[in-house]
Amino acid sequence: MWSQRRVVDCGLAERGVVHDPRSGHRSPGEVCDAQPYLLRAARQFGEPTERLCPVCERRNVTNVTYVYGDSLGRHAGQAKATSDLVEMDHDDDEFRVYVVEVCQGCSWNHMTVSFVLGNGPPDLVGRE
Numbered sequence: 402m403w404s405q406r407r408v409v410d411c412g413l414a415e416r417g418v419v420h421d422p423r424s425g426h427r428s429p430g431e432v433c434d435a436q437p438y439l440l441r442a443a444r445q446f447g448e449p450t451e452r453l454c455p456v457c458e459r460r461n462v463t464n465v466t467y468v469y470g471d472s473l474g475r476h477a478g479q480a481k482a483t484s485d486l487v488e489m490d491h492d493d494d495e496f497r498v499y500v501v502e503v504c505q506g507c508s509w510n511h512m513t514v515s516f517v518l519g520n521g522p523p524d525l526v527g528r529e
Contacts, residue, residue: 404490408516432456435508439465443503446480454504462502462509470496470519486518495519 433456435443447463454462466486469477472494481489486498496519503510 404518404520405516408514410514411512433504433508433510435503435510439501439503439510440505440508442480443505446482447503448483450502452502454507454509456509457504457507460504460506462504464513465501465503467499467501468496469499470494472496472519490518491520493519 442465443463447465450462450464452462454460466481466483468479468481468486468489470493471477473496477496489496495517497515497517499515500513501510502513
């Protein structure tokens with residue numbers, strides 16, 4: 402997206418969570434805890450990836466994209482296709498996007514990235 406900003410990559414946190422079952426600190430059941438709503442969203446709105454689940458290593462994960470923002474009204478908190486974000490980026494005020502990867506086999510889930518889109522006030526962080 403042309404206005405993507407304030408990106409937060411959660412890859413480092415994911416590595417720690419994936420390492421826990423392998424090291425015996427937590428059971429796979431403790432990290433594979435996707436709620437039924439998230440699994441349903443993955444089936445209906447998710448976008449398949451080529452990335453193998455880091456926990457069960459049997460199925461590819463699905464990305465589910467959620468949008469949140471005061472200006473979105475009833476659409477806040479909904480799962481959206483990546484293609485919907487392009488139109489929203491131009492039409493809506495500033496909103497936050499969260500991408501969650503979900504394994505529909507073992508129920509692994511983890512937020513991979515979040516960022517801000519929209520034509521709201523410009524991000525002034527780092528500008529002089």
